[in-house]
Amino acid sequence: MPTPFPPRSTPSAAAASPAASSAPGPADVAAAADRLRAAGCVFAEDEARLIADAARTAADLRAMVERRAAGLPLEHVVGWAEFHGLRILMDPGVFVPRRRTEFLVERAIAAAGERPVVVDLCCGSGALGAALAAARPGAELHAADIDPAAVRCARRNVESVGGSVHSGDLFAALPAGLRGRVDVLLANVPYVPTGDIRVLPAEAREHEARAALDGGADGLAVLRRVSAQAPDWLAPGGRMFVETSDRQVPSALAILRGDGMAAEAETSKEYAATVVVASRANR
Template sequence: MTDLVTRLRAAGCVFAEDEAELLSSAAPDPATLESMVARRVSGVPLEHVLGFADFAGVRLAVTEGVFVPRHRTELLTTTARGLLHPGATVLDLCCGTGALGLVTVRDVPGVRLVAADIDPAAVACARTNLTGVSSEVFCGDLFDPLPPDLRGRVDVLLANVPYVPTAEIAYLPEEFRVHEARAALDGGEDGLDVFRRVAAEAPHWLAPGGVLLCEAAPDQLEAAHKALRGAGLTPSTITDEDTETTVVLGGAPR
């Protein structure tokens, strides 16, 4: 184990001891362990090596190339859960592994959860993770693949849209820019291209009083609020200083 920790630490793994324990527990034999360690040392994200990620107390399947749900994004789910009521309808756009929708609706009775992503690999993960929770997981561009009966009925719309400006992707850590789908990162020139598309279309899908929730960077808030107001939604912001996460909300009129 000491040698394993040393190799991981030399590769730049900050939590080498924790990673060594996870890898050792997941590997069925020494040969597999060596293969897993070699991949991790080469820069493959730990979650892709393990085949799972832990998010908000839930373990989720994650396959190579699929965006890994991270602790900072839990603010989206805790905010969304505060808006939820039994029997509500939740839409998880850009769903990735399905983590946000799954955590948001957990233990809330009678909720309808619908999820969608443009990446077939992510959709496959989400269908696995949402087994027994929802069979409505669709592949397509934003709202395009959704069932028509959802229009005007969504109480909580989670959209973990990509919001990294294109020019800044080159400066991201390798595990993001090399090992995760670019579509999950690239938000266009100012990072808000996909956000604007979601904001413009969201009023057609939100129920009266429904709310759209997205992450954004602090320097994007003014433009994000402008897009929401332009779509007829009332903007607001929630920030967690500990994780440096900002959630933008757009409320539909009642």
């Protein structure tokens, strides 16, 4: 199971003093909460405690709080994200896994056998694949991303559960031997229309890779590319799981069905999420 890496610290002249080198105390945490609240953080007290737990010293805490107050995602500040019961290691610039995507993982786990061949495409941090492998220890897991920063981050999460990470563009990154063998294809592709990027929260817009967010003019450009090749990579009866928005469901279903797959949408009110599940028939 992934575990958090040591948090980053910011050296300073004050770090050599006894006060700066001591672990954060209650007064430091309270001051951190005040600073975060003033910066507009809704859950300032909770965030202050999480940052304090990750900080080695009171000076670290202050520096990390300033990064958060400046707009960095909390997960990038503390170095990990909670996802499906795991602590997923995070690096600056890498897409932060959203809680809503746990619905996709749960649907995939329910469909997976005991020893599935799993591919996490557009893997980002590798959170989806790591979560499935944690639930199915017998899985053969492969993850892939085109972003070098994501690949480096994913290796720490995916390799810790026995998987492999590949660098490259979609299926071109994968070993040829996986063709026709994939039981579960996790494809949390970017699906935000280009024109909507500007209205995303600043945390995502300014601190996550554009390629992890931008799905083209209608948000479905990457899905089209994945769908066109997926039938050749899926095993007979294999399934692909894709997250999308409610308004994109009709178009997403049409794309997948047009490429010869059976496809249906599933929605969770609990997660406020929609997942399209596609499968190929036996050949």
